[in-house]
Amino acid sequence: MSTFRKWVAIVVISSASLCATCASSVASFTEAGEAATFGVSKEVAILGISLYVAGLGVGPLFVGPLSEVYGRNIVYRVSYLLFLIFTFPVAFAPDIGTFLAFRILTGFCGSAFLSVAGGSVSDMFANEHVANPMAFYTMSPFIGPVLGPLYAGFINQNTDWRWTYRVQIIWIFVEVIMLFFVRETYVPVILKRKAARMRKETGNDKYYAPLDRRNQSLLREIVVSCYRPFELMIYERMALLLNTWTALLLGILYLTFQAFPYIFEQNHGFNVQTTGLAFLGLGVGIVIGSLTQPFWNRIFARESAKYNGNPPPESRLIIGMAGAILCPISLFWLSFTTYPAVPWIVPELASIPFGMGMLFVFNAVFTYLVTAYRPIAASALASNSFLRSSFAAAFPLFAGAMYDKLGTVGATALLAGLTTLMAPLPFVFFKIGARLRQNSKFTTR
Template identity: 65%
Template sequence: MSSRADSPILKGESVETTVKAGADMGNAEKGDNESSIVTLDPSEDPKSLPLARKWIIVLVICSAALCVTCTSSIAASAETGETGSFHVSKEVTILGVSLFVSGLGLGPLLLGPLSEFYGRNLVYWVSYTLFWLFSWPVAFAPNIAVFLVFRFLGGFSGAAFLSVAGGSVSDLFTNEHVANPMAVYTISPFIGPVVGPLISGFINQNLNWRWTYRVQLIWAFSEMIALVLLVPETYEPILVKRKAARIRKETGKDPASSSPDPHDKGVLRSILISCYKPFQLLAYERMALLLDLWNALVLGILYLAFQAFPIIFEQGHGFNVQSTGMSFLGIGFGMVLALASQPYWNRVYIREYQKYDGESPPEVRLLIGMPGGILVSLGLYWIAFTTFKGVHWILPIVGSIPFGIGILYVFTATFTYLVTAYRPMAASAMAGNSALRSAFAAGFPLFATQMYARLGTVGATALLAGLTTLMAPLPFIFYKYGSRIRSKSKFAIA
């Protein structure tokens, strides 16, 4: 779901990092003392890996991201059991979802910069190990305080796959071939929350609620093993530094400092910049703020659905927990349909690229957001006016299909536009997006029950649909006026 400086969406092109060395491998044998450039040979470039190997790496990374975001929502179906075991109200147990999502939003501010210094793999291994370890106290929590604290810590540590993992995808594929693997990666953080209630519903219908988190522990452990065994380091600056270290060891000649070298900035300074730059952008850039609010609203509604769907289907149609979990299949199916349409959008972008002689403006990326915004609103209106008890339960589920398609289209449009329009500080643009949408996703479930009790299923869902309708014109407006707005911005490219 967020990305940092080395995220795939932020890297439109491969990194061309070089390290000044006292001598390269060839010159070292000749005793040449002149400075040379250490680069990766074609055989050492991650992009030269066999296609099957690259796709295995992508699928492991995507499944790990899916596991993390799925963990955010599996708590929804376990809330009834938690209420009885911990003797607290339902509103308190909802914090299990909200605090985990809060951790997902804050984690990238720290984990993104660390990947620049230590590479992707070390961040993967450490963060995913902590994610797995912090899941143990959740599964065996003696009280609600322990449960909630470690839910937050689990989300914070698992956030590496929203800030770093996408970068591995762009490390592996050239610009011409990155679209499809990137689309697969993009869907994994968003379909994860949909899969959560589906899995959790089956578990909580038939087993004790604690098995929700025990199953998640087993899944996370298998992902951790796969990451260690199957995913190599792919971050080019780190690979170049390792090659320079080999040269030093084999020749005895000390490479000069790289230019630019992330270590020159310092870890603490990078983290500090990572924390304040995103909010500076939100404060001064109305275009970024509005698009981020649009994303935040859509993700907030998705997480609100974890409280709304049980009201619609359990109270309205007599579903049990297991069947309510399956009601999210409509949203998931919509996301899969959106992913299947990626080849069509690839052709659209190629035509636009050719129309502008290879210099297409960032606003072209908003084309997919136009139907996306319409489909999100259409799906919510459809759900709203089919929630009556006398209407067959399949109709609101069918209505959630366009909602699912629209979600992926909206995020794809916004992510790619922010990255291309704010390329000089694309990492901060995406971090601000992540922080804002995580705040909405954490807050919306907390008032869902009261809103649906006061307004009813039709009124509450129609209100949400109306809010998305107000935001739906954004891609049309910025497609037309975006270039004019960018020309007056001190952050966006002209």
């Protein structure tokens, strides 16, 4: 596959990931409309976010094995078609039960792009070239939750909340069409199809691919996929701690969907659509962070030269060190500038370093998991997806109570303190990670 076609595939897969994650955050701006339409409390309406994100976390445990048997493309296309179909009952739900049931189903269907897509990136690019495409892909699922409030705020300020999901249906339909222009990237499936074609053309049954000789059933693959991510986190301290770090950051991102109304509506008098615009700071930070990738590539090239072109996976954690510093600084800055007397632009600017730091952390952890656990990269990414989605589903549920009890300063400072506790991880693992991997049955040496 040419470099151009590879990047076309990366763009399409990333935009589909953007759409799937954007669908999670738009629900934060439809809560008031849902509560009024269905006659439920705000706490029940918040489940629209939590259940969708829970679906995003559980889905990779099942779709990962399917992609390794049938290929990436069939999983993408089928899951996105179901994503499209199941979004209709969300947009036209007659009651809260239907709405919530199909929110978790749409989350499940959209989850393929949070685990399988990372596999597609590693399929197409070797270790020494994977940084740029992985950085591009890593940006998309985090721009998604930030993009959602930007347009959902305007929709819900000016028209019925259901239009939020009707717009989503149009976007998903466009993505479904684009996915049919992406070629298969999973080499074992490509070889299987080539062997089948050669058997048909030559009539010689001796042509076969490794997948043709699989002794393990698909059901067993799914069972293994469901327990291996947990096995990995139980036995691998690095994987567990790095996954917990990313889970905390994503939980904080999803918590902002409840926190920003406290900070900008109550303290600065913003309305719904301008509160949505307050998420621009996070988006700007993510974009700025992505533009620094050439700088990090040069650093990685120097690391690669030290090891004769075969650097250890720990070299991928260097970018995470910057993120480990930026995230606590951003949250402490935000926490102590949330007073009404402080101009709104000051806390808005404080969110920019958090967007940058979050991108750096996820870039480091994703590429580390893919390179260090390459034999089971799908399981490693699935373990990360499950844990971070669990945090992201839970954090919005207690955000309101936390901000009511502690206030905007205390609650945000508490989050800053938690990120400070996790900050040493990339520095520690950069030093001792290689030694820890020597005793691992999962990692590459």
